[in-house]
Amino acid sequence: MNASRILRSRRWRFVAATSALALVAASGCGARPGASGGENAEAKDANGIVNMVMAPDPVWKWMESQGIKQELEEAAKIQILTSSSWDEFGVYAGGHADVVSAASYEVPELEKQTGEKTTIFGKFNSDRSILGVGKNSTATDICQLKGKKIVTHSAVSITIMWGVFARKWCNLDLRAGGGDYELVVTDPQNAAGLIERGDADAGLLLPDFSIPQLSSGAVKPLYDSKSVSQIYAEKFSTEPTVLTHPQNNVFVARKAWVDKNPEEAAFLIKLWDRGVQEWKANRDKIIEAYPEDFAAESDKDKAFIRDWLTNKYDWFVDTTFLDQAWVDSETKLFNLMKEAGYVEKDVADPHFTILPKS
Incomplete structure (x- = not known):
């Protein structure tokens, strides 16, 4: 396609x-x-x-x-x-x-x-999605992004899970059409690029659709590049070694x-x-x-995603x-x-x- x-x-x-x-x-x-x-x-x-x-x-x-x-x-x-x-x-x-x-x-x-x-x-x-910010951002977590423009590829899907985290950690509301953030829905291929250009402060990103910005350092992942599933295992699961929720x-x-x-x-x-x-x-x-x-x-892109799957998260x-x-x-x-x-x-x-x- x-x-x-x-x-x-x-x-x-x-x-x-x-x-x-x-x-x-x-x-x-x-x-x-x-x-x-x-x-x-x-x-x-x-x-x-x-x-x-x-x-x-x-x-x-x-x-x-x-x-x-x-x-x-x-x-x-x-x-x-x-x-x-x-x-x-x-x-x-x-x-x-x-x-x-x-x-x-x-x-x-x-x-x-x-x-x-x-x-x-x-x-x-x-769920492999990560939270990324621009390279010059001082934010270290989703709580510090209150009031900021956050891009995502869906008002539901991965946004639900990051919304759950925002509510549990800092009692903030992450959703389209209101809440404590300015949520902008775009295609996953465009999300990281909007952060790189300064048109968004942060993004709920799929790593494989954000390769150029992640590999160049234009976008930096928060939470040590951990995905929703890794965070869920660490913070909420009864099986912290099981990374499939x-x-x-x-x-x-x-x-x-x-x-x-x-x-x-x-x-x-x-x-x-x-x-x-x-x-x-x-x-x-x-x-x-x-x-x-x-x-x-490109071959560079393929090498990046192989490294991500090996050293960060295989979904x-x-x-x-x-x-x-x-x-x-x-x-x-x-x-x-x-x-x-x-x-x-x-x-x-x-x-x-x-x-x-x-």
């Missing part, structure tokens, strides 16, 4: 997400107009075929190009059909996919928009679908588990093969399978969100399904 199409698609996704939030706030009720089903909706029989929607992913591309996906599908007699979209939320909510890859903290809103009970049954990528990519489906098709659901997670094994064994080859998925445009999980300890820790995230006012207190926590490894 070329750069201009990526930018248009991400704007579309942001509009869809914020419109969904606005609809929920205005209506105070569940399903969007035209949503099919509900908690008791009848699930279809997969018959060995799983339709999944996800953003473009280098590990998936690697498994296809190496013949791994096809080999495992033939052995299991199950086929995974994928739609590649930056608007995964919209495609799934529209009823065009059985499974979607989404952030765990988006799941409560996903349920409200579809009116259907969902379940999280696998994990893949943790919160998740930017979990595998989500209608609960009725997973209950009716456990074999297909388990195969999907097994296939992706092979993917993270391939990532561990062939990470540099995958980056070399698909640099566009890491916003790496790919070790296994896509869930266990109870991990589920318990991830669920605590929603208590923090409720305390910070990002989720209403009466909203149920997401449901998780722990599938057996075969």
Whole structure:
């Protein structure tokens, strides 16, 4: 996908997400107009075929190009059909996919928009976002940025987590359209550049979309370059050595679908588990093969992202399978969100399904 199409698609996704939030706030009720089903909706029989929607992913591309996906599908007699979209939320909510890859903290809103009970049954990528400021900034934490202009690529998503931190640490409100900061939404490719030019004071940044500014020193990360997931583990988790909370990519489906098709659901997670094994064994080859998925445009960029993954943070999980300890820790995230006012207190926590490894 070329750069201009990526930018248009991400704007579309942001509009869809914020419109969904606005609809929920205005209506105070569940399903969007035209949503099919509900908690008791009848699930279809997969018959060995799983339709999944996800953003473009280098590990998936690697498994296809190496013949791994096809080999495992033939052995299991199950086929995974994928739609590649930056608007995964919209495609799934529209009823065009059985499974979607989404952030765990988006799941409560996903349920409200579809009116259907969902379940999280696998994990893949943790929240890698960092907080960066200009090279001459004297700020050392988010509290010292009160009243400053902060750029982000979404009014929800990673901004929710940094908003939770701001509320917990300094009782400040980080959100669009008000609060204690001037929040500006832009494309992730532009965020670090706005800081470098002095058009923003700070930014919630994805390191792979901020390579030129981070590598040149024009933007300096706070919190020792730690990601949201690393900070969460250190400050809030009951498992401080587990760096996989919160998740930017979990595998989500209608609960009725997973209950009716456990074999297909388990195969999907097994296939992706092979993917993270391939990532561990062939990470540099995958980056070399698909640099566009890491916003790496030169050998220098690729070297930077390899170093970041090695020495700062690798956001790919070790296994896509869930266990109870991990589920318990991830669920605590929603208590923090409720305390910070990002989720209403009466909203149920997401449901998780722990599938057996075969």
